[in-house]
Amino acid sequence: MTNYEIENELKSNLSTDEKLIWAGKPKAGILFRISDTFLIPFSLLWAGFAVFWETNIITTDAPFFFKLWGIPFVLVGLYITIGRFFIDAKKRSNTVYAITSDRIIIKTGIFSREIKSLNIRTLSDITISQKSDNSGTITLGPTDFRNSMMQGIEWPGA
Numbered sequence: 001m002t003n004y005e006i007e008n009e010l011k012s013n014l015s016t017d018e019k020l021i022w023a024g025k026p027k028a029g030i031l032f033r034i035s036d037t038f039l040i041p042f043s044l045l046w047a048g049f050a051v052f053w054e055t056n057i058i059t060t061d062a063p064f065f066f067k068l069w070g071i072p073f074v075l076v077g078l079y080i081t082i083g084r085f086f087i088d089a090k091k092r093s094n095t096v097y098a099i100t101s102d103r104i105i106i107k108t109g110i111f112s113r114e115i116k117s118l119n120i121r122t123l124s125d126i127t128i129s130q131k132s133d134n135s136g137t138i139t140l141g142p143t144d145f146r147n148s149m150m151q152g153i154e155w156p157g158a
Helices: 003-013 036-059 064-093 145-149
Strands: 020-024 096-100 103-108 114-119 126-130 136-140
Touching: 003 020, 003 103, 036 064, 103 136
Parallel strands: none
Antiparallel strands: 020 096, 096 103, 103 114, 126 136
């Protein structure tokens, strides 16, 4: 998506006197983060045990309830092992960032569009972490060590 296309996508979200200063998109494709050094081994253990449990229960004469009991654990295992990478990539491909004269706009979503608008004047902290290749991360608001440790993970309630 070119900068012109990004700007056109955002025009409907701008007020008449608002000036677009910058617009962009996050990095595309599958990304591995620091948190994956913990999550990949954990997800493999989880999924491996869940599949082991479910195949053992199915092949034995266990009650029907036990056969159903393992299915959610297998599905969670599939999500945290493989699915989360594709969901994250899809969400980032649908994400657009913009800085205007008054606010920061984050337009994102997979199944429905969510638009977050942050007033520049009321932001308490803005942190920029830039790498040598000029890519980086801009954090809006106060940082919490738990967020940086588990970056990119969307757990319910996080």
